Amino acid sequence: MKTYHYPPFLLFYLVISTFSALGPDASNSLYNHLQLVYLWPSTFCLDRNMVCKKPVAQNFVLHGLWPADRAGNSLVYCSRTGSISRALTKYERQLAACWPSLSRHTTNRQFWQYQWDKHGTCVLPRMNVLHYLQLMISRQGKFNLLRALTSNNIKPNGSSYPRCIIEAAIRQEIGTRNLHMSCLNFRTRLFIKEVYMHLDVSGHKVVSCPISNKTRGCGRSVNLVFSAAASRV
Helix, strand or coil: CCCCCCCHHHHHHHHHHHHHHCCHHHHHHHCCEEEEEEECHHHHCCCCCCCECCCCCCCCEEEEEEEECCCCCECCCCCCCCCCHHHHHHHHHHHHHHCCCCECCCCHHHHHHHHHHHCHHHHCCCCCHHHHHHHHHHHHCCCCHHHHHHCCCCCCCCEEEEHHHHHHHHHHHHCCCCCEEEEEEECCEEEEEEEEEEECCCCCCEECCCCCCCCCCCCCCCEEEECCCCCCC
16 A cells, blocks of 8 residues: 655644634633633723723622633634523623623623623533523622622722732632732732632632733732722723
8 A cells, every 4th residue: 555645734734624624613622721700890990991880890890701721821702603692681680790891882781792702602512601601690609809808908998918918818718729810000000900710611610720921910019009999980
């Protein structure tokens, strides 16, 4: 039998073509865990490009539930599913309380659809949209980050606090060894913006965050500001 030897570039092309033929859901093989991302609204609304709804919520809200690969990189736009309006109707009241759109120019439904299209589709086929929304509602209610911080005398008053104390308070609340945060640089100070909680693929168990060199805007600062009521609305 005659053996054919393909040049390297052709082999690479064949591998890529085979993967592409699997369709959008092929990327789900990279879905290693879920990132449940909490957002501090007052910091979000300090952004000069953001016009927020009034009143600005004074508790952590969800930014989203984002499937990620083993390295902690979010997976995006994995497939197209169309409108999820019917599913949103079922949970609209609960979602409005824990996962609101903060922008004055974006309705809740527009925000939820965008989050589903960008991140939610990457949970398919492991869970459907109803399961995805149920998971967000149930997991959000199990943790109280604001209480965890204020009980350690870390208050949203515009003061600066040691980063290690902030992280220790949150770790104690969520029960994990390490976590990720993102920050906003505003007037030369770094403000707490987001807290990333990592869940297993089912979304029912908190797991430690992957070790990452990403600073997410926080740099190597030893102190972070917990912003008070937003003034830029």
